[in-house]
Amino acid sequence: MTDKLKIFDTTLRDGEQSPGAAMTREMKIRIARQLEKLGVDIIEAGFPAASPGDFEAVQLVAKTLKKTVIAGLSRAMKKDIDACANALKPAKRRRIHTFISSSDIHLKHLFKKSREEALAATAEAVKYARQFTDDVEFSAQDASRSDLDYLCKMVEIAIKNGARTVNLPDTVGYAVPDEYGRMIAYMRNHVPNIEKAILSVHCHNDLGLAVANSISAIQNGARQVECTINGIGERAGNASMEEIVMALKTRADKYKFTTGVKTEEIYKTSRLVSTLTGFMIQPNKAIVGNNAFAHESGIHQDGMLKYRQNYEIMTPESIGVPESRLVLGKHSGRHAFKKRLEDLGYNLSPEAIDNLFAKFKDLADKKKSVYDEDIEALIEEKISSAHEVYQLTYLHTSSGNTTLPTATLKVMKGGTESSEAATGDGPVDAVFNAIDRATGFKGKLENYALKALTQGRDAQGEVTVTVAVNGDEAHGRGVSTDVIEASAKAYLNAVNKLLLKHKTKSARAAFDIQKGLKL
Numbered sequence: 001m002t003d004k005l006k007i008f009d010t011t012l013r014d015g016e017q018s019p020g021a022a023m024t025r026e027m028k029i030r031i032a033r034q035l036e037k038l039g040v041d042i043i044e045a046g047f048p049a050a051s052p053g054d055f056e057a058v059q060l061v062a063k064t065l066k067k068t069v070i071a072g073l074s075r076a077m078k079k080d081i082d083a084c085a086n087a088l089k090p091a092k093r094r095r096i097h098t099f100i101s102s103s104d105i106h107l108k109h110l111f112k113k114s115r116e117e118a119l120a121a122t123a124e125a126v127k128y129a130r131q132f133t134d135d136v137e138f139s140a141q142d143a144s145r146s147d148l149d150y151l152c153k154m155v156e157i158a159i160k161n162g163a164r165t166v167n168l169p170d171t172v173g174y175a176v177p178d179e180y181g182r183m184i185a186y187m188r189n190h191v192p193n194i195e196k197a198i199l200s201v202h203c204h205n206d207l208g209l210a211v212a213n214s215i216s217a218i219q220n221g222a223r224q225v226e227c228t229i230n231g232i233g234e235r236a237g238n239a240s241m242e243e244i245v246m247a248l249k250t251r252a253d254k255y256k257f258t259t260g261v262k263t264e265e266i267y268k269t270s271r272l273v274s275t276l277t278g279f280m281i282q283p284n285k286a287i288v289g290n291n292a293f294a295h296e297s298g299i300h301q302d303g304m305l306k307y308r309q310n311y312e313i314m315t316p317e318s319i320g321v322p323e324s325r326l327v328l329g330k331h332s333g334r335h336a337f338k339k340r341l342e343d344l345g346y347n348l349s350p351e352a353i354d355n356l357f358a359k360f361k362d363l364a365d366k367k368k369s370v371y372d373e374d375i376e377a378l379i380e381e382k383i384s385s386a387h388e389v390y391q392l393t394y395l396h397t398s399s400g401n402t403t404l405p406t407a408t409l410k411v412m413k414g415g416t417e418s419s420e421a422a423t424g425d426g427p428v429d430a431v432f433n434a435i436d437r438a439t440g441f442k443g444k445l446e447n448y449a450l451k452a453l454t455q456g457r458d459a460q461g462e463v464t465v466t467v468a469v470n471g472d473e474a475h476g477r478g479v480s481t482d483v484i485e486a487s488a489k490a491y492l493n494a495v496n497k498l499l500l501k502h503k504t505k506s507a508r509a510a511f512d513i514q515k516g517l518k519l
C-alpha cells in the first residue's frame with residue numbers, strides 16, 4: 001500500500017522572497033508552466049495583497065494554467081482574502097491559503113494579539129475564505145515554536161470552520177527531525193477532527209534540516225509537503241522539492257509514498273529556475289548539481305564501468321539530464337531548430353520561432369556547435385528582457401596592457417536612446433561605469449562570476465552578478481560569445497531587476513503589509 005503525497009510548490013511565492021530573486025510576470029508564467037509539466041499538485045503563485053504587481057502575476061498564472069491548483073497567500077484578514085479571491089477568480093482550481101501565527105513570540109511581538117484573539121481571527125478568516133472556494137488552507141505560522149496544546153486548539157478551530165489543509169510550518173528553521181515528527185504525531189493524536197483535513201509541512205533550511213524535517217513529518221502523518229525548486233527561499237531557503245521527491249523515489253523500499261511528479265522533468269525545471277532567478281546551483285548540490293552524477297576517483301570510475309549500481313543509487317536519466325548536448329550548427333535549418341525547441345519542451349508561436357531562429361543563426365556564425373544550453377540561453381534572454389526598462393543597443397570597448405580601458409555604449413529606454421562613455425580599471429569596470437552613467441543608477445557590485453556555458457574554446461561566456469543599492473540586491477545574468485558583452489548584459493539585467501523590485505517594494509509598503517510576510 002502506498003499513500004499519495006501532495007507536492008505544494010512555493011517557488012513563485014517563498015522562493016521569490018529570496019533576496020535578489022525578484023521575478024517578472026513573464027518569468028513567473030514560464031516557471032508555472034514548467035511546474036505544471038513537472039506535475040506538482042499545487043502552485044503557490046504569490047501574495048496578491050502585497051502589491052498590484054503580485055496581484056497581476058497571480059491572476060495571470062491563474063488564467064494560464066489548466067490542471068494544477070493555484071494558491072494565493074493571505075494574512076488572516078478580509079482585505080487580504082478579498083485580494084486573493086479576486087486574483088484567483090480565473091483559475092480552474094483555486095486555493096486560498098490564509099495564515100496567522102501560533103507562537104507566543106509572534107503573537108506578542110509581531111501580531112500584537114492575545115491567544116484568544118488569534119483563535120477568533122483563525123475562525124473568522126477560514127470561514128470567510130470558504131465563501132470563495134471549498135479549497136482553503138490554513139497555516140499556523142511559527143508552529144514549531146508554539147505551545148502544542150494551544151496549537152491543537154488552533155488547528156481544531158481551523159478545521160471546524162472549513163480548512164481542508166492545515167499547514168504547520170517550521171518558519172524559522174529551528175526544528176530538528178524527531179521533534180518535528182513528534183509535533184505532527186501529536187496533532188494526529190490530540191486534535192479531535194484531524195481526519196477531516198490534510199496535514200501539511202513547510203520547512204526552512206537554516207540548520208540544513210529542511211528536507212530531513214519534511215520527511216520526518218511525512219512519516220508521522222503529513223500528506224502535503226511545501227517546497228521549492230533548488231530549495232530557494234527566505235534566508236537559507238526552503239526544503240528542496242527535488243531532494244524530497246528523489247529521496248522518496250530512491251528509497252521506495254522504506255517510504256511508501258507516491259507523488260505526481262514526473263521526475264524526468266526535474267533537471268529542466270531546476271535549470272529554468274536557476275537561469276531566470278540568476279541563482280547559480282552549487283556544483284555539489286544533491287540531485288541537480290553539476291557533480292551530482294560525476295564519478296571522479298579511479299576506483300569509482302572502474303566500479304561504475306563494471307556495474308553501474310556499484311556506486312550509483314539513481315540514474316541521471318531519472319531526473320532528465322540530457323544525454324547528448326551537441327545539437328545544431330550553422331547549416332541547420334529552421335525545421336531542425338523548431339524540432340529541437342520542441343524536444344527541449346518549448347512550444348512557441350511561429351513568430352517567436354522566427355525571431356529565435358535569426359538569433360540562432362547569428363550565434364552559429366560565431367561558434368561552431370550550438371548546444372542545448374546555448375538555445376536555452378537565447379530563450380531565457382527573450383523572456384527576461386520582455387519587461388526590461390533599459391536595453392543595451394550598442395557596445396564598444398578598448399583595452400590592452402598599455403592603454404586606458406574605455407567603454408562606449410548606448411542604452412534604450414522607452415524608445416529613447418542615450419549614449420555614454422567611461423573609463424575603468426579594466427574593460428568590465430569601464431562598461432559598468434558607463435552603464436551607471438547612462439542609467440543614473442549607482443549600484444555596488446557585490447559579486448561577479450564568469451564561466452563557460454558549454455565546453456570548447458568557442459563556448460559562450462555566462463556572467464552572473466549581484467548588484468546592491470540601498471540595502472536591496474538583485475542577481476543579473478548575461479550570455480554572449482564575447483565576455484565583455486555578457487558582463488554588460490548581466491549588469492544591466494540586475495539594474496533592471498532592481499528598478500522592478502523598487503516599484504514592487506514601494507507598492508508593498510503602500511499596502512502596509514510588511515509585517516508577517518515571512519511564513
Ligand SMILES: [Zn+2]
Nearest residue numbers: 014234518519
Ligand atoms: Zn516559508
